[in-house]
Amino acid sequence: MAIGSARAIPATGRPRLGARLRERLDREEFLGPLFVTPALLLLLVLVAYPFCMALYFALSDAFIGRPSHWVGLRNFLHLWQSDAFRQTFQNAFVFTGAAVACKLVLGISLALLLNQQIWFKRMIRGAVLLPWVIPTALSTLGWSWMFNSLYSVVNWTGIALGLFDPPGPNWLGQKYYAMTAVVLVNIWRGLPFFAITILAGLVAIPNELYEAAEADGAGAMRRFWYVTLPMLKPVLAIVILFSTIFTFSEFNIVYVLTHGGPMNSTHLFATLARQVGLETGRIGEGAAISLYLFPALMIVVWAQLRFVRKQAY
Amino acid sequence: MNRKLVNKILAHLALLPFIIFAVFPFYHMALTSLKQNRELYDRNAVPLLIRQGPTLEHYAKLLWETEFYTWTKNSLLVTVLSTFVSLVIGTVAAYALARLKFFAVASLGTLIFVTYLVPTSLLFLPLAQVVNWLGLGDSKWALVVTYPTFLVPFCTWLLMGYFRTVPKEVEECAMVDGATRIQALWRIVLPIAVPGLVCAALFAFTLSWNEFIYALTFTSSSEQITASVGVTTELIRGDIYYWGSLMAGAVLASVPIVVLYVFFLDYYVSGLTAGAIK
Numbered sequence: 001m002a003i004g005s006a007r008a009i010p011a012t013g014r015p016r017l018g019a020r021l022r023e024r025l026d027r028e029e030f031l032g033p034l035f036v037t038p039a040l041l042l043l044l045v046l047v048a049y050p051f052c053m054a055l056y057f058a059l060s061d062a063f064i065g066r067p068s069h070w071v072g073l074r075n076f077l078h079l080w081q082s083d084a085f086r087q088t089f090q091n092a093f094v095f096t097g098a099a100v101a102c103k104l105v106l107g108i109s110l111a112l113l114l115n116q117q118i119w120f121k122r123m124i125r126g127a128v129l130l131p132w133v134i135p136t137a138l139s140t141l142g143w144s145w146m147f148n149s150l151y152s153v154v155n156w157t158g159i160a161l162g163l164f165d166p167p168g169p170n171w172l173g174q175k176y177y178a179m180t181a182v183v184l185v186n187i188w189r190g191l192p193f194f195a196i197t198i199l200a201g202l203v204a205i206p207n208e209l210y211e212a213a214e215a216d217g218a219g220a221m222r223r224f225w226y227v228t229l230p231m232l233k234p235v236l237a238i239v240i241l242f243s244t245i246f247t248f249s250e251f252n253i254v255y256v257l258t259h260g261g262p263m264n265s266t267h268l269f270a271t272l273a274r275q276v277g278l279e280t281g282r283i284g285e286g287a288a289i290s291l292y293l294f295p296a297l298m299i300v301v302w303a304q305l306r307f308v309r310k311q312a313y
Numbered sequence: 314m315n316r317k318l319v320n321k322i323l324a325h326l327a328l329l330p331f332i333i334f335a336v337f338p339f340y341h342m343a344l345t346s347l348k349q350n351r352e353l354y355d356r357n358a359v360p361l362l363i364r365q366g367p368t369l370e371h372y373a374k375l376l377w378e379t380e381f382y383t384w385t386k387n388s389l390l391v392t393v394l395s396t397f398v399s400l401v402i403g404t405v406a407a408y409a410l411a412r413l414k415f416f417a418v419a420s421l422g423t424l425i426f427v428t429y430l431v432p433t434s435l436l437f438l439p440l441a442q443v444v445n446w447l448g449l450g451d452s453k454w455a456l457v458v459t460y461p462t463f464l465v466p467f468c469t470w471l472l473m474g475y476f477r478t479v480p481k482e483v484e485e486c487a488m489v490d491g492a493t494r495i496q497a498l499w500r501i502v503l504p505i506a507v508p509g510l511v512c513a514a515l516f517a518f519t520l521s522w523n524e525f526i527y528a529l530t531f532t533s534s535s536e537q538i539t540a541s542v543g544v545t546t547e548l549i550r551g552d553i554y555y556w557g558s559l560m561a562g563a564v565l566a567s568v569p570i571v572v573l574y575v576f577f578l579d580y581y582v583s584g585l586t587a588g589a590i591k
Contacts, residue, residue, distance in 0.1 A: 029414070034409075035413070042461055042462065042465055043424075043428050051435075051439070054436060106331075125578070130339065137525040142342040142345075145560065153341055153360040153361070157361075188334065191335075242430075245432060249434045255525075290436070297431065297435070
């Protein structure tokens with residue numbers, strides 16, 4: 001017995017380490033943090049830290065390649081004196097409001113249509129979803145050719161149908177037309193997300209509700225108003241919140257289509273931040289502009305956690 | 314019966330404008346890329362058709378006279394690597410957050426969800442500095458490092474939903490039979506969650522292939538940029554737009570995504586809804 005145990009110690013020394021590790025890995029309070037660590041480290045170094053830097057930049061006079069000094073809120077005050085920024089601020093709300101509202105109405109209509117008995121169901125869904133899948137920067141390039149001042153196919157079609165007087169509007173060169181064009185492309189690109197998500201919500205509504213409503217004598221309009229819409233509410237809330245934050249922070253479409261022009265009339269926070277922060281080098285001011293996206297993000301996060309996720313858990 | 318058919322036809326008629334709206338830009342892009350310059354810049358020509366014969370000259374110009382091949386290679390490298398890394402990190406994190414009980418697990422889940430909502434355009438300025446400090450300024454490796462910042466939260470969130478649908482009992486059975494937790498994850502849970510993994514991989518691939526603002530900010534030289542950045546910046550000389558080649562580039566750079574899309578359409582549909590609803 002004594003001899004056996006004396007010999008057993010060196011023999012079991014290594015396996016015991018392995019066994020201990022294996023036992024540890026089976027314990028949730030050890031394995032859990034271990035599994036989450038890589039994701040957490042990544043997010044700390046490349047999301048949380050840059051965010052703190054953005055805060056610091058915004059409060060300093062940082063300029064590319066020069067040491068920076070603390071200036072307090074001067075960047076923010078300075079921004080409000082700039083016409084370009086005030087215009088951008090207004091654009092951001094006009095753009096987001098118009099685009100999200102149109103996407104919502106069109107998205108519900110499209111989802112209702114896709115929910116009917118239709119031929120070539122898969123193909124039609126595929127076609128409708130396509131704008132969402134293709135790289136936005138590239139498809140927007142296609143749109144900028146479609147809005148070209150001389151060879152616009154949009155104008156050609158409009159003139160052929162008698163909608164515009166020749167030569168038709170200069171889409172990307174006139175203030176309100178440029179905003180319309182940018183909103184239109186955003187609708188085009190975001191509509192699939194609305195339609196497909198709302199469609200998933202529609203499919204989940206139990207048929208009995210419609211049958212009961214029909215038995216009570218409700219017509220199609222009233223069935224939509226009193227059954228479909230209330231049942232869709234949670235899905236609509238999520239879709240609107242998601243879309244609001246991603247529309248508010250849009251960059252690609254504006255950058256490719258108008259570069260913020262003409263006369264800053266289509267600049268959004270992201271594109272102006274890039275222009276000020278990188279093209280003219282005033283990183284401090286650029287970071288301050290980017291940070292205007294943050295309150296919007298906070299509101300969306302708060303609403304998601306407060307109203308939407310509550311139902312999920 | 315007859316009324317049903319009429320309704321069905323009406324539904325299709327109502328769908329038609331939506332389908333044209335969605336698909337026409339791609340038709341017009343492809344058409345432009347195949348047109349001869351003579352017809353392309355003829356203001357009296359009908360822009361909806363090719364009348365004077367198609368040509369491949371724009372494609373030839375794109376492939377032989379620009380670095381398009383290099384840009385596509387960069388895009389592929391960045392996309393494949395960042396997708397793979399994000400999928401691995403996201404899978405283990407999602408498993409832990411969906412299945413295991415440990416310190417602060419619920420708030421970690423919320424944290425991941427919050428970062429999932431952070432738009433890339435909020436952080437690109439300071440990230441450019443971080444990238445420079447890491448010595449990755451003007452390098453495609455900067456993209457491999459930074460793309461996981463939006464891919465990992467996305468994969469984690471999507472996969473948490475899938476892991477929750479795998480019944481706990483299946484895994485517990487395996488562990489009662491002597492498997493360790495990691496073996497149970499590898500042999501039991503992951504095979505059941507394959508549709509979720511495919512979905513996460515597809516979306517991560519698509520998101521990073523389509524990413525633009527980081528690629529535009531962190532890389533600039535012709536050997537380092539990705540396909541979307543190359544086509545949108547290098548094919549425009551000053552104010553001169555080579556529309557034929559531009560459209561050819563846009564078409565070719567979309568091909569990998571379209572191929573994936575055609576084969577995995579159903580996964581795209583389910584992933585799009587899962588990302589928002591689960």
